[in-house]
């Protein structure tokens with residue numbers, strides 16, 4: 001990749017914020033490159049974070065041909081920076097691109113550009129437990145209204161320092177189980193990280209919020225019986241304190257990097273860790289009987305998010321007395337210790353970015 005780095009105008013540099021929210025502050029620089037069939041990917045640059053000029057008829061505004069990724073850069077105790085399994089995100093970005101009829105990117109040079117961007121913005125990586133959120137995105141840019149795959153695309157990466165995803169921090173959250181609406185169906189685009197999946201979830205998200213819940217748990221679209229995933233996380237259940245279960249990847253669930261890591265870590269910690277279908281009625285009966293001892297979401301944004309209660313058809317199901325369970329706490333510790341470089345990484349999951 002022929003990457004052009006535009007010098008930053010010092011007068012336009014923003015100060016690094018002290019207080020961290022989630023997804024509302026962005027760094028000074030961004031990466032961008034363009035695609036056209038006769039040129040391939042071209043004009044790769046790291047320049048100032050600035051608005052795009054796009055015509056109202058630009059394809060992405062009408063048919064949502066768009067994909068993105070979500071990953072983080074973590075500040076290590078020695079001051080250097082870790083990425084966590086970035087190769088998985090590169091692979092998933094290209095899988096999403098193929099599903100949405102978009103051009104793939106070169107994974108290696110994309111990762112190099114991303115690392116260069118993070119290195120340039122290293123001052124923006126907060127100390128733990130904060131992190132620098134990384135959002136690679138690709139949009140269709142043809143200036144035409146025909147329903148067809150665009151010929152031209154824009155790929156960009158933006159960065160923003162983030163604190164805790166939930167206002168509750170690492171403490172249990174209430175989750176609403178949607179019985180009316182469905183997020184994704186097998187054969188659809190549920191396993192791609194594309195904006196439309198999230199747009200489809202917003203109405204129920206608002207409904208859930210109005211009822212006092214912070215997330216929505218989705219059920220399968222065919223029978224409304226099997227648990228799929230939470231809004232921006234995969235979901236795990238602990239049976240009798242020793243068996244960790246997460247729904248299998250059947251095509252309508254996003255294959256989470258955290259999910260994959262949790263399955264491996266849990267197995268290595270001695271738990272039985274399996275992918276198997278979870279019937280919502282059996283699961284809720286298990287919560288009531290105490291067979292289901294813990295429930296937690298897992299994803300890049302929150303890492304591990306314990307679920308304190310489910311709301312389903314006007315009934316409430318309290319999990320583990322609304323307390324953080326030992327399995328969630330252990331996995332959170334193990335995973336964040338690797339991400340932040342506080343313990344050796346026996347898996348080769350981290351990619352170091354040395355800060356000069």
Ligand SMILES: Cc1ncc(COP(=O)(O)O)c(C=O)c1O
Pocket residue numbers: 070229230231232233234254255256257258259298299300301
């Ligand atoms: C719908 C959905 N499921 C699951 C996840 C978790 O994936 P990951 O662990 O790769 O962040 C995310 C977050 O990216 C998501 O948006």
